[in-house]
Amino acid sequence: MNDLRRPFPLGPRGRLLVAFAFAGALSYWFLGLSLSGLLPARGAGDQLGAFFGAALHPAVDYEASWVPEGAPPFLSNVGRAMLETLLLAAAAMSFAILLSIPLALWTSTSFWQRQSRGAAGIARKSKLGRALLPFVRLVIACMRSVHELLWAVVLLAAFGDHHFLAVLAIAIPFAGTLAKVYSEMLDEAPTDSSEALAEAGLAPGFCFALGRLPRALPDMTAYTFYRFECAVRSSAVMGFFGFPTIGYYLKLSYENLYYREVWTWLYALIVLVLVFEAWSARLRRRWVAR
Amino acid sequence: MSRVEEIRRLRREAPRSRFLRWSGVALGALVVASWSDTERWPFALFRGQRVHNLERFLERELVPYPLRNGDRGPADLFGWARDLFAAKGGEATLSTLAISALAILLAAACAWTLGPLAARNLSTARPAEDLQGKPESRAWRAVRGATFALFVALRALPEYILAYLLVALLGPGHAWPAVLALGVHNAGILGRLSAESVENLEPAPLQALRTSGARRSDLIVAAVWPLSINRWLTYFFYRFETCVRESTALGMLGIASLGYWISDAQANHYYDEVFFFVGLSGLIVVVADFASARARRSLREGDKLR
Structure with missing residues (x-):
């Protein structure tokens, strides 16, 4: 009975999914995004490596080569x-x-x-x-x-x-x-x-x-x-x-x-x-x- | 027993917890310590030079530009607001909404697929079955723990700090840092909430499917998603509203949302424009809030999605 009445071949959940996909695509288009934006910025590739490389070695002391006299540890x-x-x-x-x-x-x-x-x-x-x-x-x-x-x-x-x-x-x-x-x-x-x-x-x-x-x-x-x-x-x-x-x-x-x-x-x-x-x-x- | 004694007895036997008491003491100590720092007291704000600054701010800097010299009226004010909206505000408003929509959709996609893996009733060797004290499988416990830990890690850092780090790594000039920061943080929150709601599902439908031969993936597709979608959507809209609020501020990191124009105007000391954009951001948050409350109410009242 339900199927005969439906003007659209999708149930409410299906329609929701379509609406979500549409909203997502619209936002993506409006923001002018591209998947290449997910790659590190030009010249930042090394930086990226250095940044995540440092994750395993958090500092326990100042990284600066010169620290003023009397600075707290x-x-x-x-x-x-x-x-x-x-x-x-x-x-x-x-x-x-x-x-x-x-x-x-x-x-x-x-x-x-x-x-x-x-x-x-x-x-x-x-x-x-x-x-x-x-x-x-x-x-x-x-x-x-x-x-x-x-x-x-x-x-x-x-x-x-x-x-x-x-x-x-x-x-x-x-x-x-x-x-x-x-x-x-x-x-x-x-x-x-x-x-x-x-x-x-x-x-x-x-x-x-x-x-x-x-x-x-x-x-x-x-x-x-x-x-x-x-x-x-x-x-x-x-x-x-x-x-x-x-x-x-x-x-x-x-x-x-x-x-x-x-x-x-x-x-x-x-x-x-x-x-x-x-x-x-x-x-x-x-x-x-x- | 007299009534007074009865009351004394009840008080004596009231449940007490050392944990609660010490938590209260610790919180009280924190609050006292925070206010014992006199630098935090507000009184200096209304003394000396600061009063003059405040007066200048309120009487001159905050007043919209066309009204400052007193020779123009509210009609010019309208023109000023319209021009600001047309030049900057309108597009930034739409960007703010688009960033939040994309972010919450990514977060939901992640949370709704991984969420069931963190639920205690599904992420076992025999999903939806009563274990009756039998030891559960170590592998599944590891899967559950890993998913749970992933959600915790995703939501641990605030969105603003995530976006700050991402702007430098992915480069400025596009909205990915904001989208990813909001998406990651909210995936952690929605993930935990959806796992909890799966754990609170009634076991009967799941067990019925199990006894008729459904596998775990069948359970998730045929029972868990349909039964949870209403609850999940209320969380979804609730977090969407906070996303809109948060993404207005993320613009201050150089991402094209309303915050971008706020920090731009602030850098130029155009405080009337700052006020305009802050007001606009407040307005769209109120609208998003209202829409989300409507959506959540209609979800609560009828189970339209079943």
Whole structure:
């Protein structure tokens, strides 16, 4: 029956595949790509060999022939940069969480709900809250949709160099994302406990804080850890804008063609990311499936 | 037992984990250490010369060029925006979208073919069967471990750093570094997610096929792909949206996306143009976000692809 009705000899999955192939071909054509672009650039063939050859021999000491008197050992620099990367991520995340909490509460429906006896979930928002809601949503969308590096460009142009700007550049988009996800999680949390509390006669604020919030908290914590992981990566990349994280030293070594140092920095970043990923995965497992 | 004692008993018997507690301590210490560095405190931003710089930035540099001298109006502003869009913004917008589309398609092709190899229920000597405590084959465990490690390695480095390395190795002036960087990183992410969703498939359909004589490849083509495609597509659209966001920034490495014009305008100190292109990038991310949310919602609501 199905086959007789089909105007097109492909099922929905087949059509999807065709659409994907078409989109891919269109993009390929628009970008003017060619497969020869995948070969190393002219004159970079030797460089390519040198670069990947260095992967097995990461530097444990400066590669430069002359190092100023009193410079700290190379590996202590690596440790410092790893710590600095973590610290920037921690500062940015703590600031982002702080920013996101009011935004998340404001945009979640459940925060404004008054749970009356019997009829749970009748939304009665305060007038001001409702009037400003689209505006707050817009602010969150703006925070979220501009990339942290673009925030860094704008902030550095506005204020000049300052360490807080790296924190802010990461914290703004991360706060937007956290606010959106937190508010969705609050709205999707099971309502049974808050309904029970409303039944017992508790004020709506308490129903939310003691009934709704604890049910969403495990998911919120798990997601926060996932974002922390992302913040570590972003913090490393911030180094490209002159902040003393791993990216800064990576760029420096790469520009000087010290490939063995480059690989040390890459391995340092990979170790940092993997340790953090393993830690956060274990924490999330404990938290969500307890 | 009185109620107070009851509560005390419950508190005493609540599950506790040393791992969780020490993790909390470590995180707290990190946050305290990060803010104990006074160089990170924001207060200096609003003192001395910086205030003048900020004022100049907001009152002059950020103001769109035609509005600066006060003798022209919003009509000129529209013309300015239109000219910028026609000369640079339009093509860069399309490039940004094309880079993300190609990258996510490459990532999905890689993840959807290799993903099942990292799934615990398929990547065994007897796929989809209950092992009942029998030792599993070493070869298949190695295959699974290798695929898993590959996904971890692919996603370990951030896209921006991958693209930075690739620009030097593949040469500037084309979009391959951005496409490959985004593709590689997202292949690692989509790969892990698709392997997890294969592990969470209901075993019954797979077992039914097994008992009627299907091989592993039959299982993948006839059951795993059709059963997982909805879930995989929601991941696909979710990552597409982050790809668009990321590829706007990758342009700052000299690749023809919106970021290219942002760094170009920044180098010339045309901060009104920086603002315009940053706004444009925000806009296309919002649009991609909206489209992806729509697509994911329609995938969740009906199983249209079965």
